[in-house]
Amino acid sequence: MATKFYDFQKVRGVCIQTTSGNQGAGNEITFDVPAGSFVDVRAYVTTAFNGTTPTLTVDDGTTTFINAADITIAGAVAGGEKFYTSNGTITISIGGSGSTTGELYVEARYTNSQISDGTYSNNG
Secondary structure (H helix, E strand, O other), X not given: OOOEEEEEOOOEEEXXXXXXXXXXXXXXXXXXXXXXXXXXXXXXXXXXOOOEEEEEEEEOOOOEEEEEEEOOOOEEEEEEEEEEOOOEEEEEEEEXXXXXXXXXXXXXXXXXXXXXXXXXXXXO
């Protein structure tokens, strides 16, 4: 009989709230991603940003998950995914200027191939 073996990893992640107070250079938010992680990034604007050309960019210096997305309308913002063979750092940037209102959440969910949370074997 064939043996089926599964190595399970819990989904881990971060959910980061950012507001108009994080707009502009020097106000970026960063978080680290461990090697061996498959990461899925997305965002949701809960309160539309005002001001001059507010945008959301989420990247790691190599891969851009969200590229200068318009955040003047509340709703979901499509993201992207990546597998990290080495450690990485993801940066959240709010572009534009002069926003006095606005709130959004960036979520990065990941599983890590180097962390085992349990195994399951079925010999039947």
